[in-house]
Amino acid sequence: MSTMILLGSYIISLVLSLLRVLKKVFMALTRISPTTPPSSWLSWFSNDDLIKSEEYPHEVLHGNNFLQQKVIFEAHGKAVHDKYPQEENYGILTTKGSDSSPREKVGGDVKASSKSRKRPARLVVPDYSPVSEFCQKDKKLERKEFEVEGKDFSLASKKGRRDVMEDGYGVMLDILGDPTQAFFAVIDGHGGHAATDYVAENLGKNIVKALKRVEKAEDQLEAAIRGGYLVTDEEFLSQGVSGGACAASVLLKGGELHVANVGDCRVVLSRKGVADALTNDHRLSREDERFRIENSGGFVHCRNGVWRVNGSLAVSRAVGDLHLKEWIISEPEIKKLPLTSDCEFLILASDGLWDKVNDQEAVDVVLRDESSVESCKKLVDIASRRGNIDDITVMVIKLQKFVESGGLSRQ
Template sequence: MALGCNSQTWSKTSSWLTLTSSKPKYRSMHSNSYSKAISNGLAALLEEEESPEKSEINSPKEEVAPMAVDGLFLKSEKHSHENYSVMMKVGLDNSAEAEIGEVKVSSKIKRRPARLVVPESCPALEMQAYFGVFDGHGGSAAVNYVAENLGNNIITALQEFEEANDQSKEAIRKGYLVTDEKFLSQDVSSGACAATVLVKDGELRVANVGDCRVVLSRNGVATALTSDHRLDREDERLRIESVGGYVSCQNGVWRVQGSLAVSRAIGDSHLKQWVISEPEIKRIELTSDCDFLVLASDGLWDKVGNQEAVDMVLRHESYIESCKKLVDISSSRGNKDDITVMVVDLKNFKRRRG
């Protein structure tokens, strides 16, 4: 999402606080913007009108009564590139919450009924939470699909593996790969980067494809929990070249097949031989020195360093205010990309361990 404070929308979805701002980036093609909050297995989908690309995807259309979950639905202008954030909270009471800051290409507000996205009962997600930030490219179809389906596919895999001994890593991997496979079967173009966090049993399971990033503040010191999948990584270049692809530098940006600036993503069928959807997954113990997470798209990280982002959050009492400030800084430094920023307070999750 491109930063702009032309318009701002505050909403309360369950215990999630959301800020939406807007500044259009592109003047052509189509896209839409939404966020999702899930509480006790029910989803409130924050979404604009369906774009032509999204309408090609066979996503579930069932609707449930608006009272299922409080939700605000956003109507956005149409642009070619967008970001999403997703929050799922199952089995947690309102004391375990995250403050969310989001920036979107949003101009109007439209209310629509919430939709049932995950089962009302989900034993695999008791006392757990899921967060994600997604960044689309080449149109909106892939990012729409990933934002709506990746979390649910991970949940399904967690249920399949719940009898096994801590197979959450394999469940997350399967969730990513299944999402990619099912999106590709729709025969729709475009792709999406993703960074997700599963909070489970006093630990973080962090996964990513592409250049959305997750940063942990540990006693005020920033640690990147993900590694960007860009072509300046030698291991990624060698992987692509080993299967017959090539990487070239154009106007200072490394690209695969002269096209895409990331080496992993969901979708991108025309580059699938080289741009894989295999996520890198890390497991981090939640210790007493873990403060908060910053999840954001590359629109932030291209202009703001990891430690600078953490310092900005620490300087503000409100996570929402820190999110607003971060996107302001990125914009003031010449960012023209879309931005989504999310800050997740970890203190309540630590208290719930064991």
């Protein structure tokens, strides 16, 4: 018996020794030079992904091939315009989503600076998948705050605590060559920035396309605006991308104001200093919205004082949200009113402002400041100081030019 035990121990020792020898041989054959990066994982990312700049790039507003101007904002926030020809005279379209910085330029600067240093560039493995269709292939650096002082409008925006900015905006001026026509929108995304970027870039364009078909039928303007929202939603859903976006838009045309919204972005008009909310938030606190969703088979539940659809989304209308599309519709509510001499300005903002600042207070802040962009910044600051942790975007549109041109068009 003892002989068998000794024999077994000998065999085990022999096997362990053999395994140690094989391990040494394997390590010698597969040893990689310390200066050679492990290509098995490094090849998944480009150099631009792995080199992280220590400075924020300049803000860039971009759109699509209908752009008449490319607006580049320097570090101090002032705009310079680089004009180039447009394919069709649809007007000036500027959009701002979460990723507006030119990675190619920034990447080039970083490469040059990293070569001039003696130490190697720091490698950073991105925390996102590089193969998703709408994913950031180059994770671009974004500023936490920025402001825009444009023609007839001003804007300020601040990123909340999320990893990426989910607010955005779109502006079209001189639509169809008419300086009295303009389109403005503020967008508030959820579940990522893909829907925000898509709406900012395509909503105005789709509405203008519809306007061209009904330009001589003024009673069809509402149908054109509604169609623009629905088409934008259908196009985004066809991408199969998750996430969604609320939006509030204003179309100025022929001395009239056409306001549309889905979700809880809001438009407020100052009429002789008195606030007039032109939109009604699509939240589930509205009995009619709860009834519509429950009638179509949806589940509405209130938790911690917040109503949600199927326990997730706190708004009842939005662009996108494929998994809830049966109940979260993209049909906007639209309101039309004439532009009169007592119409002073509009405030368009995401719920990051309206959750902390009421309509009249917002109007009072704008009235007290001669500079529209400064009033936008003040409103953002007030909401932040009151504990807002969401993204905040505030746009102010001066109406004097449109009121005067509207009066001429009605004569």
